[in-house]
Amino acid sequence: MPRRRLLVTSALPYANGPIHLGHLVEYLQTDIWVRFQKLRGHECRYMCADDTHGTAIMIRARQENRSEAELIAQTQAEHIQDFDDFGIEFDNYGSTNDAENRVLCESMWQSIRAAGLVVEKDIEQLYDTETGTFLADRFVRGTCPKCQSPDQPGDNCSSCGQTYTPAELIDPVSTLSGAQPEVRTAGHLFIELEQLHAFLEQWTQTGTSLQPEIANYLQGHFLSEPLRDWDISRPAPYFGFEIPDFPGNYWYVWFDAPIGYLASTQQWCDQHNRAFDDWWRSPDCEIHHFIGKDITYFHTLFWPGMLRTAGYSLPTKIHIHGFLTVNGQKMSKSKGTFVKARTYLNHLQPGYLRYFYASKLSSKVDDIDLALDEFIAKVNTDLVGKFVNLASRSAKFVSHSGLSASYPEDGGLFAAAATAGDAIAEAYEACDTSRAMRLIMGLADRANPYVEENKPWELRQDPDRAAELQDVCTVALNLFRQLAIYLAPVLPDLAAQAGVLLHDSITHWDQAQRPLLGTPVAKFRHMLQRVAEKDVQAMVEESKTEEIPANSEGGTDNAATWDDGGEALAAEPLAAECSWDDFMQVDLRVARIVEAEHVAEARKLLKLKLSLGGGHTRQVFAGIKAAYEPEQLVGRLVVCVANLAPRQMKFGLSEGMVVASGPGGSEVYLLSPDAGAVPGQRVH
RNA sequence: GGUCCGGUAGCUCAGUUGGUUAGAGCAGGGGACUCAUAAUCCCUUGGUCGGGGGUUCGAGUCCCUCCCGGACUACCA
Secondary structure, three states, X not given: OOOOEEEEEEOOOXXXXXXXXXXXXXXXXXXXXXXXXXXXXXXXXXXXXXXXXXXXXXXXXXXXXXXXXXXXXXXXXXXHHHHHXXXXXXXXXXXXXXXXXXHHHHHHHHHHHHOOOEEEEEEEEEEEOOOOEEOOHXXXXXXXXXXXXXXXXXXXOOOOOOEOOHHHOEEEEEOOOOOOOEEEEEEEEXXXXXXXXXHHHHHHHHOOOOOHHHHHHHHHHHHOOXXXXXXXXXXXXXXXXXXXXXXXXXXXXXXXXXXXXHHHHHHHHHHHOOOOHHHHOOOOEEEEEEEEHHHHHHHHHHHHHHHHHOOOOOOOEEEEEOOEEEOOEOOOOOOOOOOEHHHHHHHOOHHHHHHHHHHHOOOOOXXXXXXXXXXXXXXXXHHHHHHHHHHHOOHHHHOOOOOOOOOOOOOOHHHHHHHHXXXXXXXXXXXXXXXXXXXXXXHHHHHHHHHHHHOHHHHOOOHHXXXXXXXXXXXXXXXXXXXXXXXXXXXXXXXXXXXXXXXXXXXXHHHHHOOOOOOOOOOOOOOOOOOOHHHHHHHHHHHHHOOOOOOOOOOOOOOOOOOOOOHHHHHOOOOOOOOHHHHHHOOEEEEEEEEEEEOOOOOOOEEEEEEOOOOOEEEEEEOOOOOOOHHHHOOOEEEEEOXXXXXXXXXXXXXXXXXXXXXXXXXXXXXOOOOOOOOOOEEO
């Protein structure tokens, strides 16, 4: 088999939120594929990076009163730790804000300019004068111009379905500041993608780079009519790279994000003294992108167009996967099924999820479902009951003697499993890991009866049959080792443990072709604990109490989903209608927490000092001890009831109330005003 | 509405270019074993392959039609 050179990427996670189980579908699928290629002896490099630019990052950094650089550095460190703990091995993990990316963006830009693809057009956009920013559609809400429904998103009405531009909204409001935005005109640069129409038609429809349903989708939705110009610039302020020949304007995040694939490769090449062009300008190198179906459009139209224009290699294959559902539904915070990578790791081992995803994923774009009870049953049955059990039930009988010197008669089991290696490899190669797992477990199903029939536990009773015992265990352990090799891309930790047990590390797929003989056998230790239902439940419970970033959209990563249940409303039905005057009797004010401390004797209370600005302060006792640490409160803005009658409490006078939602205990959520609010402002 | 994907045993799914009595794993029932993480092994109950038409000597597999479920439906792309 000729040695292939492969460059593999996963989509870049947006640096505005933590990695969750939905993200991991992609990174685990890719990691498994990469590990498979490496195990086959190919040179395969896995590149990724954080996607760091765009309005959402800028806004969040402002809200948190820190620089974008600080925010994205912290997020990147968290992402890398999460990936690392899941056994996802990148060859390089960069950032789209790295210097290499700027250089490559500029060079890409020059090529696109030189090709005559760029035009400037004026567009009208809503502008928030308070925050000094142009507003993307999702930052505007207002009344639908068609059906008059209030408080609708900036692009279409959730009530009547009408689509419109934010400027058409009646009484538009900026969600950043609450201000009424004004319409302003600004020049934007556009890429005339239509000039590449013929190329894209040919590339998407006749090549082998796309799954057939994706090619159909593109033909039906985009290629059947002229391609629209792509708005590629954003006026300041914007967090990104400034466009060199268009000062005051920045590349839209979706321009520089995929170039991050190149930049990450560049970093790796620099560190390893390798030639960049061997990867991105060589017909000998395969380029494989793994992405989710939500970002199909960018990767199958714009990205090939950019690459071709700048003279880079085109993707060999774009592997597109579906979304994750949990228990058959979208991930839901209230159900505790919106699980962060870190939360999972707090309760469960990564191998469980790696195997479960592998057993579900195929080369199709279908969504996959993580049914938690199926997850428990499948992992325990397949991995512990069938696979690990083979070693667990035979290793200790040969810990003193080691494996036999020649391979015993086994009824053709080893040879059959060796032959099956090709079919398993084909399945991995095609990203059909569910098929691969099925084939592997079929082998395990034939291995256990062998042990059953040969009864090593009886053989060991008879010293005269020691050789027989050794032979039976040699077969069982070699069958186990074959499975460990075939599973190594999915379960690298178990493969390593198998290597330790048999004193022969697993480094190549072809090791499954020849039995291992004559090596010592180490003392057997449990390789994988069974999944306990209580741990899964604990993970779900913890997920219910966690904060989820309110807006994880805005970058190139739109994988977040939500599904708001009706439990909260049902638990506390709406109160009777009140008049405007009634409402205005309650004086809600923005306040800043300037001091926060524990009250030694109090079980539920924290003592807060609120500032209303201008030196006006209030002492408030709030029942939020179980939900917040004093340190995390100091400095943040909250909303307080400023005209509530003071109340004498056991520990002192409470001069107001901080508003929060939630059932109580550790589930209390303080309300925060958006950036721009200042202490003392009244809430209307 | 349009496009795409799917509808096979209680559950998750396999079923290659149409070919003998439709399969696996799990779950359920019965038994065995005790080396192994209440693991394993043997036997076993479950299906008019969404409905209806058609092509064919023969269809889960091809064609038509209807029903059901899901995804997508860009234009901040």
